[in-house]
Amino acid sequence: xxxxVLLADDHRIVRQGLRSLLERESDITIVAEADNGRIAVQRAxxxxxxxxxxxxxxxxxxxxxxxxxxxxxxxxxxxxxxxxHSARRFVSEALSVGAKGYLLKDCAADELVRAIRTVAEDKxxxxxxxxxxxxxxxxxxxxDSRPSALAALSTREKEVLQLIAEGKNTKEIxxxxxxxxxxxxxxxxxxxxxxxxxxxxxxxxxAIREGLTPLE
Numbered sequence: 001x002x003x004x005v006l007l008a009d010d011h012r013i014v015r016q017g018l019r020s021l022l023e024r025e026s027d028i029t030i031v032a033e034a035d036n037g038r039i040a041v042q043r044a045x046x047x048x049x050x051x052x053x054x055x056x057x058x059x060x061x062x063x064x065x066x067x068x069x070x071x072x073x074x075x076x077x078x079x080x081x082x083x084x085h086s087a088r089r090f091v092s093e094a095l096s097v098g099a100k101g102y103l104l105k106d107c108a109a110d111e112l113v114r115a116i117r118t119v120a121e122d123k124x125x126x127x128x129x130x131x132x133x134x135x136x137x138x139x140x141x142x143x144d145s146r147p148s149a150l151a152a153l154s155t156r157e158k159e160v161l162q163l164i165a166e167g168k169n170t171k172e173i174x175x176x177x178x179x180x181x182x183x184x185x186x187x188x189x190x191x192x193x194x195x196x197x198x199x200x201x202x203x204x205x206x207a208i209r210e211g212l213t214p215l216e
Contacts, residue, residue, distance in 0.1 A: 003120045006032045006047060008040035008063070009055040009082065010214065014105075018053065021109045028116065037061030041069050044077055050120050053112075054099070056083040056090060057214035059166055060176070064093055064211075065158060071098025078119045086130050090211055101125035150210050152194045158212065160187040164200060165207035 005028055007015050015033050022028045031047045034040035037054075038061040044052055052070065056063040067079050080101040081094040091102045100119040103112065104127045111127070118125040150158060156177075163173045170188075174181045197203055207213045 001027060001120070003028045003051060003116060004031045004047070004049045005029065005116060006034065006040065006044055006049040006052045008034040008037070008043075008052060008058065008066070010035045010058045014055075018112070021112065022116070025113055028113070037063055037066035040066050044070055044074065048074070049077060051116050052077060052079045053082050053116065054079050056081055056085065056094060057211060059214065060163075061159065062162060062212055064097055065155065067094060067099050068097040068155075078122060080115055080119045080125065085211060086127075091126070091130060095124075102130070103127050104129060149195055149206070150212065153191060157187050157191050157194075160184060161191050161203060161207055162213045164188065164191075165204040165213045 005022060007018050007022075007030060009015050009018070012035070015035075019030050019033070022030060031049050032043040034043045036058045040052065040054060040058075040063075041061070054063045054067055058066075063081060063083075067081065070077055070079060078100045079098065080103055081091075081099040082103050082105060083090060083094075084105045085091075086104055094102050100122065101115050101124060103115045103125070107115075107127060115125040153161065159177060160173060163176060168176065170181050170184050174184045177184070191203065192198060195203070195206060197206060
């Protein structure tokens with residue numbers, strides 16, 4: 001079986017490193033790369049890879065939202081989430097939107113290959129360092145976890161929030177999302193109201209804390 005893989009990470013050096021490692025494997029072929037979630041979705045639709053290795057924290061559109069969109073529209077594409085975060089809420093959110101695996105960035109090369117092969121077979125793969133705790137919590141539906149304030153926001157509001165946190169102004173956000181400036185302003189007002197935040201600085205801190213946008 002030849003496994004066609006798309007690499008999505010906003011750091012070129014990381015993508016190059018992943019490509020170098022994976023191209024040594026005779027059963028893995030890299031078919032595309034992407035440096036943000038929005039492009040990852042586009043490239044996946046164009047190339048229909050077997051597996052997408054998706055970084056969780058990326059600009060434009062974060063990995064969680066990209067996973068949500070791909071799994072909703074292209075069930076045949078398996079997604080392996082790649083992240084530096086081992087916190088329970090990041091893992092559970094990635095799995096809840098459709099990721100088949102969750103791998104920490106400090107893993108060894110052979111584990112990355114094993115994870116890709118596992119996910120390609122439509123099986124779940126979790127890094128051993130987090131698997132025990134995550135499986136227990138996931139089976140129990142996380143009864144003791146506190147829901148993220150992000151749950152109060154719509155998908156579009158999350159997109160707007162991420163772009164605000166990344167420093168884009170209203171006009172730039174409107175262009176990126178292909179909506180009117182007035183629509184963006186309305187979304188921003190609703191976001192501030194729902195989160196009880198009154199400034200762009202507050203929104204930015206919230207987005208970074210919740211893992212919605214990378215902290216550079």
